[in-house]
């Protein structure tokens with residue numbers, strides 16, 4: 001309770017899709033190769049502000065590479081990434097580092113393997129992110145915001161624990177709070193629950209679902225199909241480096257023999 005009193009509200013971006021605004025993210029003919037292997041074959045995609053998109057598909061189809069490319073963890077070979085109507089990365093040009101830096105601050109990423117600093121507490125992990133990349137560098141403000149974010153993911157009581165003292169689900173929730181500390185406009189999730197024991201999946205999905213309800217723009221690579229159906233505005237299926245289907249959950253739920261592609265997705269799910 002002492003900690004709760006110290007937590008101050010950290011503004012979480014709430015965005016609603018407004019007509020006339022550019023998409024949060026637009027991918028134009030993205031191409032990514034590893035050697036001779038073309039992993040992304042001219043991917044086009046638009047993500048509206050506040051939209052939640054799940055990316056599904058068989059292993060090796062390019063899902064992880066796609067979101068790592070959006071976040072510049074992989075270098076694009078060709079094509080373009082446009083953020084809120086402004087060019088961010090262009091495959092054929094040398095990156096403009098100023099644009100890239102400001103763009104990268106707007107995109108948060110949550111990994112499969114939480115990637116917390118092991119020698120820092122949950123609170124410190126979040127504070128560090130806020131101090132180095134977030135909107136304020138003032139330590140006390142960062143601490144209070146970090147407490148607020150820990151409370152938000154239900155972990156205030158664990159503020160002073162180290163990662164090894166937390167379960168996988170708790171560590172992933174800390175990792176999500178850490179991403180929120182950067183005040184991103186878009187969050188990319190790369191199979192956020194696939195490293196977790198089954199009994200911990202639900203608590204992490206609940207946190208993601210809350211973000212979706214608040215209007216955060218989310219792109220989620222996931223194998224949790226019931227979750228994808230319930231949380232997403234759109235579900236995108238990738239296969240062999242292309243987007244095979246881009247559809248709504250209700251279209252998948254109503255799929256029948258007359259829509260074999262969707263039926264296949266439903267069965268895949």
Ligand code: ADP
Pocket residue numbers: 034039057058059060061062063064065066
């Ligand atoms: P998915 O997330 O759908 O399982 P990935 O994006 O991880 O697929 O991988 C797509 C393809 O790209 C796979 O064939 C994989 O082997 C290859 N790949 C991914 N990362 C690398 C890399 N760093 N170097 C070489 N090949 C890679």
